[in-house]
Amino acid sequence: MITTLKDIAEKTGFSISTVSRVLHDKSNKSKISEETQLKIKQTAKDLGYRINTLARGLRLQKTHEIGVIVPDISNPFFSAMIKNIATELRKHGYNFIVYDSDENIVIERSAITSLLGKRVDGLIIASVGQDFSHLQKIRNSEIPFVMIDRCFDAFDVDSVSVDNVKGSLLAVNYLIKEGHSRIAFIQGLPGTYANETRLQGYKSALLDAGISIDERLIVGDDFRSLNGYLETKLLLKLSNPPTAIFTAGDLIVLGALEACRENNITIPRDLSLVTFDDPIFASYLSPALSAVEQPVTKMAEMAVALLYRRMKNPNDERRKVLLEPKLNIRSSVTRISMLMNIKHIIKTENTTE
Amino acid sequence: MITTLKDIAEKTGFSISTVSRVLHDKSNKSKISEETQLKIKQTAKDLGYRINTLARGLRLQKTHEIGVIVPDISNPFFSAMIKNIATELRKHGYNFIVYDSDENIVIERSAITSLLGKRVDGLIIASVGQDFSHLQKIRNSEIPFVMIDRCFDAFDVDSVSVDNVKGSLLAVNYLIKEGHSRIAFIQGLPGTYANETRLQGYKSALLDAGISIDERLIVGDDFRSLNGYLETKLLLKLSNPPTAIFTAGDLIVLGALEACRENNITIPRDLSLVTFDDPIFASYLSPALSAVEQPVTKMAEMAVALLYRRMKNPNDERRKVLLEPKLNIRSSVTRISMLMNIKHIIKTENTTE
DNA sequence: ATATTACATGCAATCGTTTGCATAAAAATG
């Protein structure tokens, strides 16, 4: 059986209180004799005692756990984020529990229920939701709660994300500067914060440059690679295909690359490519992928800092932190002239049929 | 405050037992009148009741949680594994808690302590350890426990991994068949199961082909990308550099690629490359990377199946499952003749200086 | 010698659930 304080108490002849104080109470308030301490510690070791954190959490109404929910652990962006959050939390002496909502609001809901059931001391969520009704309850309860990456402007809650609008502006302005005007956007899940803000940046970059928006070039519906693959295939089949594609996420761009390869499209010669997110492998592709980098370490640090602050001062006003994105220019974009543009179109039509 | 059964009991006038039975007891043994049920359920909803799983776990001595420990969440191989484990566990009605040991045995130890403290019902571990002394205790305790990916031949415990020896054989035999004889191996953390078995496969492939082993071509010391980068740089500086490199993991190969790019080494023309693990981006690189694929979904399924079986029949004999690896041949390996080999060496020496 | 303080330890309530057993009332049976 699993050893408890009681077992140790019986074996040593001391009371449970004394054993508890020796083994766990760092406050040093009650003076226990050296001899007793030694004896108790030794039997604890002999019996392989391990504290039951369920019991402790129940008694203390504190678990020292933070719940984290992300849409997709296997997405490099989120797995990097998790690692950074873990490192930050460890500094503060907190453990954490991750849930993967699998880009599914139903799973996200049940993850929240489950975490609240575990009485975590705080919550960090990158929500997949297109609205925040299910989060309202959390915020109204006492539990400290911060949103990361995916947040809602209209929802007054601590949150940290990258300036998505600016990120898209950087990417699309760069493409425009290189002579592109038919620029497609393969988006992620419509209605999500990350997607809508990125889309907004895309649109205003075009409008600012006096380029009218072609709705046929705004395609896609989730953040997975299959979406990138399918939409790229379709874009290439257009009678007037884009000369550049801007993708809303790192998995999407992988799909796009696969489609290009299948269609013998060489990047950047036949098609330029820029993506949001800058996964570890972006610079190892050839051509190396130009990408909008999110300051993921800083995001994690800020999220934990906000959470920590909220735990200490529950009534501070809520803050929304926007971090600066950065465009990493590599070699997946080519400069085009009008002439090249036309040649490109002809070539593309030939190869895709 | 957080609502408890007691609050609902007081509000409705029924006892805590009745409330508990209405809200949680599916067994239907005690007949509670429809009217009572409705009233209780309604107030539970009104008060925003959520079960406290700490209390339940304490009482039931069961948490319905499985602890999972991996060396590096941000490694695509492990994040894929986690996702698959999650999916499998959900089917069985289990939750899970992941820990990232950060390739660090000290953190692994504390993760184990923490999970056992949470009284998880089972444990799935991909250990970073070079020995299994710290795992012996777990096995000897009652908790069901399976090792995945990284196991120990001499440790009698349920485990599932890919046949690493065979995987290396596949890769190295393929390189040999393509005419390579100076094949380097950039390894991961020495002493770990995954590394030693992969190394063993590498060596026996060479020996079987009558190629003597050059210890200067066996380099590296962990599974991270920096290791791949540094060792590749050094290998390229050798007076007699390898014509092919076989890397022990997907992060290592990324580092190798970076080093090659910096030295203007074109793959596969100047250097052939094969890696263990087949990350999602392998086929998107150009050239697409030839890689040894691990059946990660099957591994996850097997691990959960073994765990589940152990939970039901604690005294079954322990099993070690070895799954088949698969070599995915893409375009990162070139066929070489002796003549090309010499040209290659000369060229490499020029470029690296 | 007595009063006071310090020291070392124990008592018992509490955290929120679950559940075997008890019980009272209602219904069914003879």
Next chain:
DNA sequence: CATTTTTATGCAAACGATTGCATGTAATAT
């Protein structure tokens, strides 16, 4: 109408830890 059975609900003891308060003894001060 008396007895048995069924129905609907409550009591109270766990589960394992924490901790304010109490207590008995030893050391020190007066």
